[in-house]
Every structure is written in C-alpha cells, then in structure tokens.
Amino acid sequence: MSINQATSTVNEHESELSERQRQRNNKLTKKIIRETATAITDYNMIEDGDKVMVCLSGGKDSYTLLEVLRTLQKRAPIRFELLAVNLDQKQPGFPAHVLPTYLNSIGVPFHIENQDTYSIVKRVIPEGKTTCSLCSRLRRGILYRVAEEFGCNKIALGHHRDDILATFFLNLFYAAKLKSMPPKLVSDNGKHTVIRPLAYVAESDIIKFAELQNFPIIPCNLCGSQENLKRQEINRMIRQWEKESPKKVWNTYKALANIVPSHLMDRELFDFVNLRPDFQDNPEGDIAFDSEPFPDLEETPTKQQHIVQLIRKSNA
Numbered sequence: 159m160s161i162n163q164a165t166s167t168v169n170e171h172e173s174e175l176s177e178r179q180r181q182r183n184n185k186l187t188k189k190i191i192r193e194t195a196t197a198i199t200d201y202n203m204i205e206d207g208d209k210v211m212v213c214l215s216g217g218k219d220s221y222t223l224l225e226v227l228r229t230l231q232k233r234a235p236i237r238f239e240l241l242a243v244n245l246d247q248k249q250p251g252f253p254a255h256v257l258p259t260y261l262n263s264i265g266v267p268f269h270i271e272n273q274d275t276y277s278i279v280k281r282v283i284p285e286g287k288t289t290c291s292l293c294s295r296l297r298r299g300i301l302y303r304v305a306e307e308f309g310c311n312k313i314a315l316g317h318h319r320d321d322i323l324a325t326f327f328l329n330l331f332y333a334a335k336l337k338s339m340p341p342k343l344v345s346d347n348g349k350h351t352v353i354r355p356l357a358y359v360a361e362s363d364i365i366k367f368a369e370l371q372n373f374p375i376i377p378c379n380l381c382g383s384q385e386n387l388k389r390q391e392i393n394r395m396i397r398q399w400e401k402e403s404p405k406k407v408w409n410t411y412k413a414l415a416n417i418v419p420s421h422l423m424d425r426e427l428f429d430f431v432n433l434r435p436d437f438q439d440n441p442e443g444d445i446a447f448d449s450e451p452f453p454d455l456e457e458t459p460t461k462q463q464h465i466v467q468l469i470r471k472s473n474a
C-alpha cells in the first residue's frame with residue numbers, strides 16, 4: 159500500500175467516525191428537546207403570550223435550558239418571549255464579561271442584575287457556617303423583583319431529573335416528608351409561575367450536551383461555599399444505584415408521578431377516618447390478603463434477599 163492509499167484509508171476511517179459521532183450528537187440533542195417539550199406540555203408550563211425569564215447562572219444546566227427553550231421557541235405553534243437574566247452576586251473572581259459576550263453572540267435579549275449579596279452573606283453569617291440558605295433567599299427575592307420589573311410572568315429554572323430525585327430523597331431521609339421539587343409551582347409571593355422545563359432530562363445527558371455545545375461554563379464554587387454535604391451524599395447514592403440497577407432509580411422517579419394516597423398514611427390526603435365499605439366491586443381496590451405484584455422485580459430470591467438486607471441495615 160502506498161503512502162497516499164494509507165492516508166486516504168485513515169481519512170475515510172476518520173470521517174466515518176466523525177459521521178457516527180455527529181449522529182450520536184443529533185440523537186442526544188433530539189432526546190433533550192423531546193423530553194423538555196413533553197414536560198412543558200404535560201405540565202402546561204408555557205402558554206401563548208408568556209414572557210419567560212430564564213435564570214442563567216453560567217452553569218451547564220441553565221445554558222442547556224436556554225438553548226433548548228430557544229429551539230422550542232422557533233418550532234412551537236405558540237408565541238412566547240424569552241429574557242435571560244443573570245444575577246451577578248459580586249463573588250470574588252466572577253468573570254462578568256462571559257455571559258454578556260455569549261448572550262450577545264447568540265442574539266438573546268438579556269439583563270444582568272448587579273447585586274452584592276456576597277458581601278451581605280459574608281457579613282451576616284459567621285465564618286465556617288454554611289451560607290447557602292441566606293444566599294438563596296436573597297437571590298430569590300431579587301429574581302422575583304426583576305421578573306416583575308421586566309413583565310415576565312414565568313420564571314424558568316434549570317433543575318433536572320436528578321435534582322428532583324435528590325430533593326425527594328433529602329426530604330425523605332432528613333425531613334420525614336414525601337416531597338420533591340415540582341416541575342411547576344406558584345412563587346411564594348403568589349405573583350409568578352416558576353417552571354422547570356428540564357424536569358424530564360437526566361443530568362448525564364446535560365453534561366454531554368454542554369460539552370457538545372461548548373458553553374462558556376462559569377465555575378460554581380466561586381463563593382467558596384461547599385455544596386450541601388447531605389446532597390452530595392444523596393447524589394453519590396443515586397449514582398451508585400444507577401450503576402447497580404438503573405431501573406431502581408428510574409422507577410423511583412416515575413413513582414413521583416404515580417401516587418396512591420389511599421395506600422399511604424396521610425390523613426390530609428385521604429379520608430381514612432370516614433372510610434367504610436361501599437359494597438361496590440373495585441378492580442383497583444385493596445388486595446390486603448394477596449402479595450403485591452412488582453412488575454420490575456424479578457422474583458429471584460437474590461433480589462428479595464437484597465431488599466430484606468437493605469431494610470435490616472437501615473433498621474440497625
């Protein structure tokens with residue numbers, strides 16, 4: 159084989175590889191757009207005439223959110239406006255030029271709100287104590303005000319599927335509540351609808367998408383505060399479960415939209431006090447004497463033993 163022939167074989171191989179990579183990238187982009195569009199539709203997050211304020215921190219999630227909403231804005235049968243908003247909290251080293259440069263380059267209307275919450279937090283919270291709770295409270299108030307000033311009736315946040323799951327476990331383990339982050343809610347001042355269009359998107363897909371898009375990511379540790387340690391622990395647990403048995407994580411997530419109040423214990427959600435036989439056949443009724451069918455649990459002794467062990471461990 160001549161040098162020319164060898165070079166052309168290598169080139170063909172490379173172009174085949176890049177074609178395969180391109181197809182994979184297209185597939186990932188389509189998947190994220192489809193999941194976002196489905197979540198928006200399922201929860202009626204965006205309606206005709208809405209002005210959506212997209213909160214942009216400079217992290218992978220918010221860049222992805224903005225990019226996907228821009229795509230959907232071009233394709234959707236309804237008309238809605240987008241306004242990207244970043245709150246510059248004056249953390250030391252925050253590269254203030256990065257977001258304006260990026261937003262100008264893609265032609266998205268934006269506003270940078272300059273508020274030195276960093277100094278307030280540092281002044282009020284004693285050294286060594288976690289600053290996130292006051293910081294988030296201040297940020298929330300400022301963002302609500304900005305939304306009002308710019309006439310935005312919706313506020314879009316970049317939380318994704320894994321954030322929703324982690325919040326569910328945090329509430330379950332540390333607050334004794336079956337509660338998570340809803341895809342849509344009314345703000346605590348009663349004035350805005352807060353939406354989470356990435357509610358169906360997995361974080362692992364967002365990581366790949368952000369790399370693909372080459373977003374100018376701003377590191378999230380500029381304030382020097384650590385991510386909540388309990389959240390880190392929960393995220394590790396979820397990743398471990400994902401490795402061992404991905405269905406376990408997926409089913410927990412699906413269960414958040416598949417609740418049976420009559421088979422839990424919340425007397426506010428189900429009127430146990432006045433529950434009486436109604437003498438009607440009910441195929442969905444209780445099967446107190448039969449064992450429950452678990453479609454995704456193969457009836458193998460190993461899996462059952464594993465669950466029994468888990469329960470025993472957590473009781474120990």
Ligand code: SF4
Nearest residue numbers: 289290293294381383
């Ligand atoms: S990590 Fe820093 S910027 Fe983020 S909420 Fe906590 S204190 Fe605020």
